[in-house]
Amino acid sequence: MTRDDFAALDARDPLAPLRACFDLPGGLIYLDGNSLGPMSHAVRDRLVAAGDRWAQRLIAGWTEEGWMEAPTRLGDRLAPLIGAGPGEVLVTDSTTVNLFKLLQVALQLRPDRRAVVIEREDFPTDRYLVRSVAAAARREVRHADPERLGEGVDQDVAVVALSHVNYRTGRMLDMASITAAAHQAGALVLWDLCHSAGAVPVDLDGCDADLAAGCTYKFLNGGPGAPAFLHVAGRLQDAVLSPIPGWFGHDDPFAFADAYAPAGGIRRFLAGTPGVLGMAALEGALEVWDRVDMAAARRKSVAMGDQVIRLVDERCRGTGVEVVSPRDPGRRGSQVSLRHPQAMELSRRLAAEGVLPDFRPPDIVRFGLTPLYTRFIDLWDAVEVLCDLLGGL
Numbered sequence: 093m094t095r096d097d098f099a100a101l102d103a104r105d106p107l108a109p110l111r112a113c114f115d116l117p118g119g120l121i122y123l124d125g126n127s128l129g130p131m132s133h134a135v136r137d138r139l140v141a142a143g144d145r146w147a148q149r150l151i152a153g154w155t156e157e158g159w160m161e162a163p164t165r166l167g168d169r170l171a172p173l174i175g176a177g178p179g180e181v182l183v184t185d186s187t188t189v190n191l192f193k194l195l196q197v198a199l200q201l202r203p204d205r206r207a208v209v210i211e212r213e214d215f216p217t218d219r220y221l222v223r224s225v226a227a228a229a230r231r232e233v234r235h236a237d238p239e240r241l242g243e244g245v246d247q248d249v250a251v252v253a254l255s256h257v258n259y260r261t262g263r264m265l266d267m268a269s270i271t272a273a274a275h276q277a278g279a280l281v282l283w284d285l286c287h288s289a290g291a292v293p294v295d296l297d298g299c300d301a302d303l304a305a306g307c308t309y310k311f312l313n314g315g316p317g318a319p320a321f322l323h324v325a326g327r328l329q330d331a332v333l334s335p336i337p338g339w340f341g342h343d344d345p346f347a348f349a350d351a352y353a354p355a356g357g358i359r360r361f362l363a364g365t366p367g368v369l370g371m372a373a374l375e376g377a378l379e380v381w382d383r384v385d386m387a388a389a390r391r392k393s394v395a396m397g398d399q400v401i402r403l404v405d406e407r408c409r410g411t412g413v414e415v416v417s418p419r420d421p422g423r424r425g426s427q428v429s430l431r432h433p434q435a436m437e438l439s440r441r442l443a444a445e446g447v448l449p450d451f452r453p454p455d456i457v458r459f460g461l462t463p464l465y466t467r468f469i470d471l472w473d474a475v476e477v478l479c480d481l482l483g484g485l
């Protein structure tokens with residue numbers, strides 16, 4: 093393969109026109125869209141419009157501009173991207189807060205089971221929360237290898253909490269078979285979809301998933317600190333209560349009643365006032381997704397991952413760099429992670445050369461593959477810079 097071959101891949105790419113939807117700084121190869129997606133023009137327009145509405149409508153915005161309904165409206169809009177149905181997804185709070193709520197919900201549903209299963213290598217917030225929630229509820233934390241879950245999940249387990257795609261390695265789990273195995277043992281599964289939403293096709297309902305949460309500022313491009321989402325299967329919603337019984341999850345918030353009465357359905361998982369400006373930005377970000385066929389995005393993402401791995405194998409041989417993401421695209425999310433003892437210095441030098449990856453301690457350089465705006469030629473150029481730098485380390 094040559095650089096021209098990569099240019100030819102771009103010329104044939106059906107998603108190539110979407111790049112024009114984004115406001116990307118010139119001269120930068122941005123491979124960090126899995127940490128913070130870029131701003132689309134639609135987001136800027138929505139933010140300006142939301143500011144105008146705030147200025148002009150003031151308090152009337154809550155009732156007349158759809159601010160109250162934003163968490164459910166955006167939840168329904170996001171739901172198809174993760175295979176959920178209407179009324180099953182809420183956009184609210186942060187992933188961390190939503191995971192906290194859903195862990196508690198899972199324990200409410202399995203009061204007599206004493207264990208929570210997690211993966212030792214999961215994202216820190218997930219591990220911190222599980223340890224804390226389990227300790228407060230007098231449950232034990234068990235570590236299991238998610239690829240051999242059958243051994244770790246038995247009649248003692250209340251919930252298995254897992255990231256569908258591992259943030260560090262990009263390893264993707266088989267959601268359907270893991271959910272089925274957990275259900276077989278009577279356990280629930282809480283999926284963290286931070287590196288899945290907008291990155292890989294997800295079919296929560298098709299997997300009979302119970303609970304899920306994730307963020308919208310990575311592959312979905314909702315903006316820094318964009319509101320997160322949570323999913324509770326419709327069949328579970330009315331059987332549980334939010335551990336944060338705020339007034340926005342009340343059946344009638346503006347009755348200012350003394351007693352808490354949960355709203356019916358997904359709205360009971362709201363806590364407090366939604367961040368309307370963040371919601372407006374996310375609404376703009378999802379407009380771009382309206383034009384995206386997730387299967388086509390996945391095809392491009394897989395092709396990009398395969399090409400990066402092939403280029404690194406061919407061109408960086410003998411430099412001490414190692415591909416740690418699964419080579420089987422069926423087991424890989426939308427990133428390629430490379431291991432090198434000087435990964436931090438390498439990331440710094442890549443950034444100085446206009447190639448922005450992510451560094452994950454101690455030794456991982458992560459290339460986020462974002463098919464809406466990354467070109468194949470960018471990947472060629474990025475690996476070229478990588479190989480040059482590796483030679484000089």
Ligand SMILES: *Cc1c(COP(=O)(O)O)cnc(C)c1O
Nearest residue numbers: 186187188215255259284286307
């Ligand atoms: C990014 C990420 C989070 C982030 O949680 P916030 O509450 O949005 O900071 C959580 N879990 C995983 C797996 C992530 O990748």
